[in-house]
Amino acid sequence: xxxxxxxxxxxxxxxxxxxxxxxxxxxxxxxxxxxxxxxxxxxxxxxxxxxxxxxxxxxxxxxxxxxxxxxxxxxxxxxxxxxxxxxxxxxxxxxxxxxxxxxxxxxxxxxxxxxxxxxxxxxxxxxxxxxxxxxxxxxxxxxxxxxxxxxxxxxxxxxxxxxxxxxxxxxxxxxxxxxxxxxxxxxxxxxxxxxxxxxx
Numbered sequence: 598x599x600x601x602x603x604x605x606x607x608x609x610x611x612x613x614x615x616x617x618x619x620x621x622x623x624x625x626x627x628x629x630x631x632x633x634x635x636x637x638x639x640x641x642x643x644x645x646x647x648x649x650x651x652x653x654x655x656x657x658x659x660x661x662x663x664x665x666x667x668x669x670x671x672x673x674x675x676x677x678x679x680x681x682x683x684x685x686x687x688x689x690x691x692x693x694x695x696x697x698x699x700x701x702x703x704x705x706x707x708x709x710x711x712x713x714x715x716x717x718x719x720x721x722x723x724x725x726x727x728x729x730x731x732x733x734x735x736x737x738x739x740x741x742x743x744x745x746x747x748x749x750x751x752x753x754x755x756x757x758x759x760x761x762x763x764x765x766x767x768x769x770x771x772x773x774x775x776x777x778x779x780x781x782x783x784x785x786x787x788x789x790x791x792x793x794x795x796x797x
Contacts, residue, residue, distance in 0.1 A: 608643040714741050718766050722746045731770055745772055753779070 607620045615635040631638050715738055718731040722745030743763040748756045757764050767773045774782070 608641075610641040611644050612637065613639050714738065717741070718743050718763075720745065720767070720770065720772060722772075729770070729772075731766055740766075743767060749773060 607622055608626070609618060609620055611618055612632040612635060614637045615632065617632065617634040619633060619641075621630065621641050625641055626643070627640060629638050629640055715736045716733055718733055718741060720729040720731060720743045724745060740760060740762040743760070743766055745767060748760055748763055748767060751759075764773075768775045
């Protein structure tokens with residue numbers, strides 16, 4: 598049995614100089630060796646029984662016989678299983694990558710939303726069924742949310758001092774009267790009151 602195993606694990610080659618036959622391990626194929634007879638170094642190539650060089654077949658498996666056939670079958674099955682079937686650690690890594698992807702997507706979405714508020718005013722109030730969106734003149738986060746009730750609930754002079762941007766946005770969008778309309782209304786009320794007093 599040992600002799601058969603040795604023959605299966607070795608191959609015959611000839612020295613290119615002295616033509617002496619040598620039996621070498623298959624592991625020495627494509628490795629530079631030294632001839633035992635003449636001392637020249639060469640790369641061994643298997644040769645056939647007729648002395649001609651035989652090129653080894655590509656992707657050819659060298660099987661070593663074993664006394665236990667069940668052991669050979671189980672070892673080949675294990676090799677196939679490890680090479681084809683994903684391992685437990687691989688499945689765990691694949692499952693752990695999805696929460697990371699979801700977290701990155703949510704982070705990007707949150708950053709886009711926050712950046713979007715730098716370009717718009719959100720106007721809300723009891724007179725509006727839904728908030729209105731108005732584009733800002735320039736990027737910024739000052740007075741992004743404008744409340745009509747809060748501005749109209751205080752004297753106009755104080756409202757303009759506390760919320761100058763909000764007051765201008767509400768006037769430009771037509772939610773409250775402009776300065777010109779306010780002055781005309783005050784002037785009209787004054788003239789009407791003056792005229793009424795003159796008749797008294």
